[in-house]
Amino acid sequence: MSNKDGKPVLMRVNGELTDLGAATVEADQFEFVFPEHPDALNVFRHSCAHLLAHAVVELFPGVQYGVGPAVENGFYYDFLTEKPFTPEDLEKIARRMAHLAKQNLPIKREILPRQDALELFSRKGQFLKVELIHEKVEGESVTVYRQGDFTDLCRGPHLPSTGLLKHFKLLSVAAAYWKGDEASHSMQRIYGVVFPTREQLDDHLGFLREAKERDHRKLGRDLDLFSIQNEIGAGLVLWHPRGAMIRYEVEKYWREEHLRSGYELLYTPHIARGELWETSGHKGFYSENMFTPIEFDHTEYQLKPMNCPFHLVVFKSRTRSWRELPLRWAELGTVYRYERSGVLHGLLRVRGFTQDDAHIFCTRDQILEEVKELIRFSLNILKTFGFVELDVFLSTRPENFVGDPEEWDLATNALERALKESGVAFTVDPGEGVFYGPKIDIKVKDVLNRSWQCSTIQVDFNMPRRFDLRYTNEIGDIERPIMIHRALLGSLERFFGILIEHYGGYFPVWLAPVQAVVIPINDRNAAYAGQVRNNLNQKGIRARLDSRSEGMGRKIRDAEMEKIPYILILGDEEEKNQDISLRIHRSGDQGKMALEELVHSILKAIEEKTFAKKVQH
RNA sequence: GCCGGUGUAGCUCAGCUGGUAGAGCAUUUGAUUCGUAAUCAAAAGGUCGACGGUUCGAGUCCGUCCACCGGCUCCA
Structure with a gap:
């Protein structure tokens, strides 16, 4: 053989x-x-x-x-x-x-x-x-x-x-x-x-079979997470209640982490006047990916393909002092980009998506520290989702570039030093940088060892110049800040797709749209089951009651297929003792226990962002 | 956008060389009250992706468009 x-x-x-x-x-x-x-x-x-x-x-x-x-x-x-x-x-x-x-x-x-x-x-x-x-x-x-x-x-x-x-x-x-x-x-x-x-x-x-089973398009439909429909348009995502729940949790975590790390949040509109995109230069170099402008009041407006110009304009809204820098502004900004019809692919390649964007305005001297902090921050957040193996790339100056080669060297060296001082192994991608600056890309490896591009950190001297950004330095002179663009998860849509495949639909408890299902064995136990469900809901646990007129086996099967982490089974015995029988998906029967004991265990799994684990007696 | 393939019920799929659409699961209703992955029965559900053409007659043939799938190119 x-x-x-x-x-x-x-x-x-x-x-x-x-x-x-x-x-x-x-x-x-x-x-x-x-x-x-x-x-x-x-x-x-x-x-x-x-x-x-x-x-x-x-x-x-x-x-x-x-x-x-x-x-x-x-x-x-x-x-x-x-x-x-x-x-x-x-x-x-x-x-x-x-x-x-x-x-x-x-x-x-x-x-x-x-x-x-x-x-x-x-x-x-x-x-x-x-x-x-x-x-x-x-x-x-x-x-x-x-x-x-x-x-x-x-x-x-x-x-x-x-x-x-x-x-x-x-x-x-x-x-x-x-x-x-x-x-x-x-x-x-x-x-x-x-x-x-x-x-x-x-x-x-x-492996190929496994990858097919995990396909986010299939799981998205089976688990009722999202859909993309002709009636709405190609590449435009509908987040169904369960998918929206997951997104809500991801966003909540994302915001908390940003606020904890010295970021401020911004909200900006979905369209802006055509001139903005001329100032930013997108009309020139990005027009292929921009939707046709809309005209009203004799003015042209453009659906945004990027968030950065808005952040630059906020920066410019008043004079800035060196004491304010670095400014770290983050936004979950929804952008629209025209993608050629043949490249659309589930959630991984769409036409409307929400970037988890941030722009850091800083001095030249601050680039190194800011990038180091960004690397730490990114790796920490990716780790929470179970992405521990990463491929990191440093992309250097491409053939077509704007700006001063000296600035390029400064930025590239800062990125390289930041990576080295952070102890992150990386590969240099010569000439693969964006035209306005060098970048660090982080690709995560999922459980099937497939690589996905998520984070990107890009140094930009160009935009601040185009928008004529200024701040007053320590001795009263006017200087131009540097801008660092960064997306961490990339886009929420794409990241969601990656998460679905990474977890194979078995989400950790904090993300699971339904965390627990209560199954009464007999109609006699329905009232008690309702109480248990309410009890869980009051503790902040997303629990559902399956009161259908079906056999227990059927309800268990459906709960397993829905990939609900905790399955609580209640019959006469449980009702008599005021306890519950627990089953954990994929692990089977865990035996009887007090409800408080289970609640404690679920809350702990949520808090620690882990999968449903067997309860330690 | 390009090349090829595909499009029939919510899902998975039948439907022979053109004669007017079917199954399983899901859904609804009724019965059943059950101890760790499918209780039984009935009902309902489709302008066959859209538009146009050929034909007495089109799910089936032809054309255009749309979407999806596998790639190419491009990318979060």
Whole structure:
């Protein structure tokens, strides 16, 4: 079943992965790489992409193959074809791949003179490859890999033979542009996964199933949290009572934490005059994402895509002293951005959303401390939601930028130092900064180890200049403040989507829309059950009474499916002793206990923002 | 926006080559009063995504649009 037969599949020579068959010269360092080694996985993927192309070329004569790399979770290969592939085609292709793998064809590296390679691919009608050689290959020799009758332009390395590719699955087919260019050919991209062992493949397919089960669009409907409907419009979210409850709790926590950390809150309108967006520059560089202006009273108004201009205008509303800085202003500001129809995706990509925005106005000298504080603050809040593993990126000056390179350096150094002094590991993303300044991005990892962009911290010299912001410094001179933009959760909609998937719909008690359900076993117990429910409500616990004329089993089942953390079951025995029987979702029966004991436990879980836990007697 | 796919009851899905719509779950009502994941029965529920066309007749064929899904590109 597995490849654990002790045979190496690659070599590492002087640190570089190479084919087993490669001629070795003067190796200072040399080791064999076995299938189980993580380095081998990308090669498995890449070789499997070749196998895919091999099968497609055999089955569909006339198809041109483009590029087929290994990617994060598997591999793909792009094909230029008259007719798009159908799901049945995929099955057929997979069968052919298995057949070719079974033949255990040797995969051979060959170096051809440039001219020969060009002729070879021209003869086969593979003009995309000819294009690639012209564009990408420098020098007079071209490396190709050959397996059976199939030859592909490739740098390698590859597995020694196709026989190792046993555990793969083709997942989907989608369109992609040739070389990512919208103006170029539309290609058919086939995605697949491959692993050295059956076990790993099964694990991965299990992961995909799990991810599908957790899809926030499905859970949002099943748990009645939110909807997005045609009648309202694409990308516009309706928060149903249960989703709204969760949002309310998130917002409450968010506000409390901000007030505790020296922020003040702002509220600003959803539209503003067109001139504002000219001053801010958004009309110029952001117009693609802005909705068409509205005109009334001979004045143009614009639905806001950003909150920052409003905050700048508040800053400008009177003179500011250095003694006031830093000013930390936060707003849950709802913005509207036009997104191309094809990119909308549940709560993760919408057209109207509420940013948990904040702008910090400070002096140059304060940037470092403010950023350090922002990092601490962000990590602390993300941790509350169970996001402990993070990927942090520092994005530096892009090619197109505004402002003074010296300011850029100042800001970039401040960000870098803040990260280092905070002891946060990070990766530099060169040239990925916003045009007005460098930024720190924080991506959280959810329970399925998937990465989601949430927080962003951006230093901005540009906006304060455009709005001519000033403050008076210690010696009475006028200076321009620096602005730091930051979103922590990103947007409430997006963050909600991430939370739903992270928790799989099983929210911690403080967020659970319904925290407890009371189930009377018999109509005789209905009055007592009502009392218990009221008692819980009075303690601030969101409890519901299930008084339907249904069996207990049914009510329990429904409560479990609704993912209600605490299920209280009351029959004659409980009523007699004035206690309750507790069931915790996913954990089952917890036995009888006094109501006060349970209330205490629930309130503690709410307070500590944890999941429902077994009660300690 | 682009490429491909999809759109039938609140949800999941049947509906053959055009002849006038069906199941399970959910809902409502009635019966049932039950000890840790589905009690029984009945009823109700759809201008078949929208608009236009072909046809004696369209859920089914054609066109346009809308939305959703998988991607590309872009992004909170």
